[in-house]
Amino acid sequence: MKRRKKIKYVHEGRYVAEVNVELMENESNWSPYLRVDDAYKLDDVRHALRPGDRALASPYGRIYELQPVAH
Template sequence: MKRRKKTKYVHEGRYVAEVDVELIEDESEWSPYLSVDDAYKLDDARGALRRGDLALASRYGRIYELRPVAHQ
């Protein structure tokens, strides 16, 4: 079994969380996959963003606010 780091992006509304997780690679058909803890981490970050709780969301990774770019 091999593990490698990966950055996942969770988008909710006008915010994006950049969350670091580990992908697990093995010989199974499900490979690569996340650990249960990392899957919950992504879900918790998404829930915090959905509620607008940026302080909690920032515990899981970097938070970005999306803004439209004006057309010229």
């Protein structure tokens, strides 16, 4: 079984979190897939960003705030 690191982006409202996860690769049809802990980590970040709680989401990775671009 091979493992590789990947950055996943979680977009919620006006925030985006950059979260490091590990993908597992094998010969199955489900490959590549996330570890269970990483899937929960992505859910935790999404739930923290939904009300805009950057402090709760920040231990998981970088947090970006999106702003509209004027035309």
